[in-house]
Amino acid sequence: MTSQPKSYHLPRQILFFMLIGVIIFSGSGFYTFQQIASRLDAGAASNSRDRVKEGLASLQTHVRLFSKDYNNWTDVYAAAWRGDIEFIANNYGITANQGEIFELAMMFGGPFRRPVSWIENGSRSPGGLIFSVETISSALMALEDQDETRPSVDFFAVEGGRAVIMTASYLLPDPDQIVTRDTVKASAVTIIGRHLSSRDLAVIEQDAGISDLQITTGPKPGYLSMPLTDVTGRDTLHLIWKAARPGMALVEQLAPVIAIVAAAFVALATLATWLVLRNARQLILREVEARELARTDALTGLPNRLAFNEAVQVEPTTVASEFALVMMDLDRLKQTNDVLGHAVGDCVLRDFSERLQLCADAETFVARLGGDEFCAIVRGSGAAERAQAFLAVLEVRCSKPVKVRGESVHLSFSAGIAAHVLSEHVDETLRKADLALRRGKSALEERIGIYDVDMDLADKSTLLLEQGLRAALRNPDEFRVVYQPIIPANHNGALRVEALARWTNPILGAVGPDQFIRVAERTGLISELGWIIIDKVLADLATTQTVCASINISPLQLMKPDFVSDLLLRLNRAGIETARIQIELTENVMIRDQQAILDRIREIRSAGVKVALDDFGTGFSAISYLTATEFDSIKIDGSLLRSAGDSQSREDFFYSVVSLSRAVCRDVVVEGIETQEQAQMAKNSGADAFQGYLYGIPSAFDIACGLHSSPDLNARSAISGKADNLPNLIQWSETRFQNNATILKLPLVMHPAASKS
Ligand code: C2E
Ligand code: CA
Ligand code: CA
Numbered sequence: 001m002t003s004q005p006k007s008y009h010l011p012r013q014i015l016f017f018m019l020i021g022v023i024i025f026s027g028s029g030f031y032t033f034q035q036i037a038s039r040l041d042a043g044a045a046s047n048s049r050d051r052v053k054e055g056l057a058s059l060q061t062h063v064r065l066f067s068k069d070y071n072n073w074t075d076v077y078a079a080a081w082r083g084d085i086e087f088i089a090n091n092y093g094i095t096a097n098q099g100e101i102f103e104l105a106m107m108f109g110g111p112f113r114r115p116v117s118w119i120e121n122g123s124r125s126p127g128g129l130i131f132s133v134e135t136i137s138s139a140l141m142a143l144e145d146q147d148e149t150r151p152s153v154d155f156f157a158v159e160g161g162r163a164v165i166m167t168a169s170y171l172l173p174d175p176d177q178i179v180t181r182d183t184v185k186a187s188a189v190t191i192i193g194r195h196l197s198s199r200d201l202a203v204i205e206q207d208a209g210i211s212d213l214q215i216t217t218g219p220k221p222g223y224l225s226m227p228l229t230d231v232t233g234r235d236t237l238h239l240i241w242k243a244a245r246p247g248m249a250l251v252e253q254l255a256p257v258i259a260i261v262a263a264a265f266v267a268l269a270t271l272a273t274w275l276v277l278r279n280a281r282q283l284i285l286r287e288v289e290a291r292e293l294a295r296t297d298a299l300t301g302l303p304n305r306l307a308f309n310e311a312v313q314v315e316p317t318t319v320a321s322e323f324a325l326v327m328m329d330l331d332r333l334k335q336t337n338d339v340l341g342h343a344v345g346d347c348v349l350r351d352f353s354e355r356l357q358l359c360a361d362a363e364t365f366v367a368r369l370g371g372d373e374f375c376a377i378v379r380g381s382g383a384a385e386r387a388q389a390f391l392a393v394l395e396v397r398c399s400k401p402v403k404v405r406g407e408s409v410h411l412s413f414s415a416g417i418a419a420h421v422l423s424e425h426v427d428e429t430l431r432k433a434d435l436a437l438r439r440g441k442s443a444l445e446e447r448i449g450i451y452d453v454d455m456d457l458a459d460k461s462t463l464l465l466e467q468g469l470r471a472a473l474r475n476p477d478e479f480r481v482v483y484q485p486i487i488p489a490n491h492n493g494a495l496r497v498e499a500l501a502r503w504t505n506p507i508l509g510a511v512g513p514d515q516f517i518r519v520a521e522r523t524g525l526i527s528e529l530g531w532i533i534i535d536k537v538l539a540d541l542a543t544t545q546t547v548c549a550s551i552n553i554s555p556l557q558l559m560k561p562d563f564v565s566d567l568l569l570r571l572n573r574a575g576i577e578t579a580r581i582q583i584e585l586t587e588n589v590m591i592r593d594q595q596a597i598l599d600r601i602r603e604i605r606s607a608g609v610k611v612a613l614d615d616f617g618t619g620f621s622a623i624s625y626l627t628a629t630e631f632d633s634i635k636i637d638g639s640l641l642r643s644a645g646d647s648q649s650r651e652d653f654f655y656s657v658v659s660l661s662r663a664v665c666r667d668v669v670v671e672g673i674e675t676q677e678q679a680q681m682a683k684n685s686g687a688d689a690f691q692g693y694l695y696g697i698p699s700a701f702d703i704a705c706g707l708h709s710s711p712d713l714n715a716r717s718a719i720s721g722k723a724d725n726l727p728n729l730i731q732w733s734e735t736r737f738q739n740n741a742t743i744l745k746l747p748l749v750m751h752p753a754a755s756k757s
Contacts, residue, residue: 010280018273025269026262033258037247045224048243051208052226055200056239059165060154063194066101067152067167071190074173080111080188089126093118102192104164106130107171110188131159131191138231139168139191149179155231159193163215163228163237166193196228205241213241297368299346300353308367308375312426324383324419325433326391328356329441330372331412332596335561340407347404352411355397359390374413375433384419384450391415391448401595410595414440418451435459442522465519468505473528479503481536483704485696486550486669488689495705498550498584498691499537500698501529521556530557534567538574540701541581547705550582550612550633555589559596564603571609578608582632586614605632612669617657634661638672638692644681651681658685 070076070092079087088107096105099120106129108115116126129136135157142153152169170187172179196215205213212223216238219225224243227235295307303311312325330352337345349368356374360366364386365377378387398411416436420429432451439449449455472478483497501517504510520526530553537549557563571578583604589597601611612633617640636658644654661668670682673692682690696704 010284011277014276014280015273018269018276022266022269026265029262033251033254037251040247040250041243041245044246045243048208048210048224048241049226052204052210052213052239052241055204055207056165056226056228059194059196059200060167063102063165063192064152064154064167067169067190067192068150070095070105070192071152071169072150072172072175074177077171077173077187080107080171083111085116085126088116089118089124093124093126096120096192097122097124102194104130104159104166104193104195105190106192107188107190108136110171110186112188131157131193135159135166135231136191139166140189142231143168143170143189149181149184150175151184153231156196156228156236157193157230158236163196164193165196166191168231208241210241210243213239216240297353300350300368302353302357302374303365303367305367305369308365308369308377311365311367311377312430321379322381322383322420323377323379324387324417325429326376326378326387326415326417327433327437328374328376328413328415329437330374331414332559333372335559335596336409338561340405340409344404344407344409348402348409348411351402351404352398352413355411356394359393359397364390384417387417387419388448388450391417408595412447414443414447414449416440416449416451432456438522442518462519462522464508465511465516466523466525468508468511469503469516469520469523469525469529472503472505473525473532476532476536478505479529479532479536481533481540481701482698483540483549483701484691484698485704485706486689486691487695489683489687494546494548494580496548496550496582496689497701497704498698499533499552501533501552517554521554524556526554527557527560530554531566531570534570535574538570538576541576542574543701544705548580548582550584552584552586552614555585555597558583558585558589558600563600564607567604567609568607579610582610582612584612584614584635587616587618601631605630612667615671616661631665633667633669634665635669635671635691636661636687638670638674641670641672641678641682645677654681655685658687662686662688
């Protein structure tokens, strides 16, 4: 549910960057090495080309020098003009015949009417044309283009399929004789040539440090080449050779070393990557642990508030997600801590958490928000109904008390459910669930609040009442206590009244106790209010010595740890005997933690204060309470009597409840008697006392006690403390009970309905 932290991608990122690093490093290393090698090779290649060029140039120079030597020769020049071919053959042609300096020689033009030529191993008598016409004409053109006084042209030619190094020039007198341009033009042209031999190639090979130097018709792959250009600048043949490759040699030499270094580098990089990855994984694990820890409640192991907040905030983004929030509050954790110690409290929390988790299915997320607060997110369709089912199961699981250190602690909780409404912000759902929980907490019977709109409206009026109540608690004069008499059937005993709280707020007006008591309970103000009422009752009781008062006590006040000691302290301070007080507890109090309530009742009774079970027959009456506890009184709710008039079976039921109550309790009071018929039925039931508008509506203390405008002034003095006047008061009550006619005459403020009857 939580988003994955960035660091979970760390191992992949590390691997990626390490790999990139290795690739870049080895790639650049390889590239640099390769560059060095190829530069070395390129350097060697260009060097070899220069050397080959030099070798060729030196051969060419050789030919040119001989050409200069042989063609600027006065004797031969004169012989040509004389027509002495033999002289030329013996001194010039013989050199070509012998092939030592040049192997081909030809003269034409000038004094020669036909070309004369000599070739190596040829005859002394001259031959004719030995060079191609193309070569000759090109050479002639090149010669004519020259500005020199003794022009010459060096070139290559292919003659007879072989490469020949040639020089063309004019046959002229010795260089010490000055020749004119005209003389030159009129002279014979000579061309001497020398075959490019394998010996020449071997010399060049050796000088240039190359191998496999060949003459070919074109370049060849894997070989360096250089064209041999003819006199017109056209490529005739190519020289090709293999140059030394020092780069390659270096590569070959260093390859094993490089391989070892590369392997070591890769190994180191792998090791470094592994170490970094291992550390990264440990870091991530630690981070995951820390995240878990930060989101886990240390005591219960449940997700904590942070985890809940994250989980709940994710919800609205999930498309069409249906979910309900359940807020839960464990009862009486503080008391458990205070009375049994924190270790026991912790056990209770842990036990409750376990039960909570057992109730959660795969779609339910449970968390402890802190203290006694828990929550659940129920997801999926029908979330609200499933949330209720979840709580029902939890209630069943909690029915078994927690056994810890010999103590048996009852588990109970209040809860609130709110279904998430699409488009509503989750905070609003949270607020609703909280409101529903508050409702569940303050309700006596249904401890599970399910949010509806009325709750919000009620909450607003509750808020108004709460504000009024808080102000009133600072000004207790707004509260009054009225009393309603409880009339004994046997006309004996002290006069009993039930104290009922009244509140008149300057703004809200008179607010009914049903309303403000509930608000006080919900807002936690009930104890404070309860003590104000008790103090007022004690003040009224202090004005008499005999009247006994029943005081309604909210279970929330009853269960306060110091309730009994506080009550006794106040009784003592007011000088009231404990026996003059009876506490009325509505029977619905029993649906809360029974054991704790029963213990508290026993504590109160052992202090001498009486306890009545109020409104019996209305709610979740369980006969077992009646046998389990001895209440001093049981008050049968008026609704039972009212419905008894409806049918025989209901009448029978009413009688049964009274007689059942009488079987376990000495004092059974029938409440809410409004008519003569009801009074008769109540009497017939055998009840011990009666209460209702027929006998007296709730009124001021002295009126309820029959002291105000009493026919017998002694009675007033009796209540003010004179014990000897007690019989008068009893007598007065009896009269009133026995004869309805007298009631009208009695100083009681009658209920309109009763007055009419
Ligand atoms: P309750 O304890 O059952 O009190 C009796 C209620 O029945 C009183 O209503 C009383 O006025 C009314 N009643 C008396 N006779 C008749 C009758 O013949 N017919 C009908 N229909 N009603 C009759 P009230 O005073 O409005 O009090 C309502 C409830 O408020 C009480 O019910 C009690 O539960 C609670 N309450 C009143 N005062 C206090 C108090 O000081 N502390 C606490 N904790 N609760 C109080
Ligand atoms: Ca009552
Ligand atoms: Ca009652």
